Amino acid sequence: MIKFFSTTTLAFFLFFGFTAGNAFTQNKPVKMVSVGFYNLENLFDTINDPNTNDEEFLPEGANRWNTSKYYEKLENLAKVIIQIGDEYIRGGPAVLGFSEVENRTVVEDLVRTEPLAASGYAVAHIESADRRGIDVGFIYRPSVFKMKNLTYHRLQLASNPNYRTRDVVVMFGTIDGEKFHFLVNHWPSRSGGEKETEKYRAAMATLCRNVVDSIFSIDEYAKIIIMGDLNDDPVDASVVRNLGAKFKIEHVKPKRDLFNPMYQLYRDGIGSLAYRNSWNLFDQLIVSSGLLGMSDNGFRFHKAKVFNRNFLLQKEGQYKGYPLRTFAGGVYTAGYSDHLPVYLFLVKDQQ
Secondary structure (H helix, E strand, O other), X not given: OOOOOOOOOOOOEEEOOOOOOOOOOOOOOEEEEEXXXXXXXXXXXXXXXXXXXXXXXXXXXXXXOOHHHHHHHHHHHHHHHOOOOOOXXXXXXXXXXXXXXXXXXXXHHHHOOHHHHOOOOEEEEOOOOOOOOOEEEEEEOOOOEEEEEEEEEOOOOOOOOOOOOOOEEEEEEEEOOEEEEEEEEEOOOOOOOHHHHHHHHHHHHHHHHHHHHHHHOOOOOOOEEEEEEOXXXXXXXXXXXXXXXXXXXXXXXXXXXXXXXXXXXXXXXXXXXXXXXXXEOOXXXXXXXXXXXXXXOOOEEEEEEEOOOHHHEOOOOOOOOOEOOOEEOOEEOOOOOOOOOEEEEEEEEOO
């Protein structure tokens, strides 16, 4: 039996008598925290910004985007976010990375919605150099995660100095006194051809790896979680070679190595987005060796999942079984996103 001890402000829950492989010790209480990522798919406001390619998402634009649709999308996204990880923890993830937002304002509107307001989410956002004007960032619960610093790293290509894409945004802080680094990514898309655009994802993966190595140079056992829409699967070269994420825990060496728990989900046929009747797992969460219980008795990785509940999927028509998005074939469908969220749990023995 699982027993809960909670208050409305308690950031994590204590579980007793819970057995789950090596992650838990039987009859021993643990603290638990959830971390997630969600591509919010074109979360634009209705106001024309000359510095953003937002013409489709204006009242006079192709999508006839208006205040009613905007707030309906916000409410829909909030209903998803508040349920992520609720098999163990209520109130939404402690940290949630996001992509495809127009600006900070839309994220602030999101966390003020009725489903999320009680969780007290704060926003961490930096305006990126992306040509289209979409950004990445985080929302987090200050009662759980104490943010200390927010930085960004911008891709610069000597071969193409005018190339612009989303930044790698790094959030540093503590959970229950332990230091954490969160890196959120949205690597270049495959638009224009998978092979033709592969070099740009490889460059972003290398940039992300350089950031990770700079953290490891200070602390080889640093607790790092890389997240984002990588526009590549766990088996693709950008993730395996450039980023250096390993498939199996037994292959991960202490100090400086990364483990990708999404690989097994991908091999099991689980995806986060569908295209031409097949699933991809572009949305990933990757952890450092410091989260595999190799360095201390603090928080450690337990399990990664795709949040793929039935209400998030199209029920009929050409795209039956796909994620239910806001627009499909140019028609407003009042959905959520073309991506499903991904999330993981961290656990720590309760003293």
